[in-house]
Amino acid sequence: MYEKLRCDGLTIAPGVVETIISLAVSETDGVALVRSPGLPSTFKSAMKKRHPGQGIIIMADDDGQITVAVHVQIYYGFRLQEVAEMIRNVVSDTLEGQVGIEVARVDVYVDGIQFPE
DSSP, X not given: OOSXXXXXXXXXXXXXXXXXXXXXXXXXXXXXXXXXXXOOOHHHHHHTTOOTTTTEXXXXXXXXXXXXXXXXXXXXXXOHXXXXXXXXXXXXXXXXXXXXXXXXXXXXXXXXXXXXX
């Protein structure tokens, strides 16, 4: 994990990049939830003041490139490989476009499937 990310003379506080990624991934078709495995429900998370970036792990290297791991739950009926590829693309495009950070790799972990109610 990184403490602070520096890009073009700008220092980005911890949690900001995770929030940007979490919001972008949560809007991807087929993604039901962005979160780490074993995290409590949204209400419980809010009570513990967990930020929306939970489920996002970022590793920064000395060259300014980052590796991102995204933990998601996907809706039943979506093709896992297609959703994972969309997540990889949206994370790379979002970070390069909004923050100017080059993304070396995006690892997607499907931790569960949500069925229709």
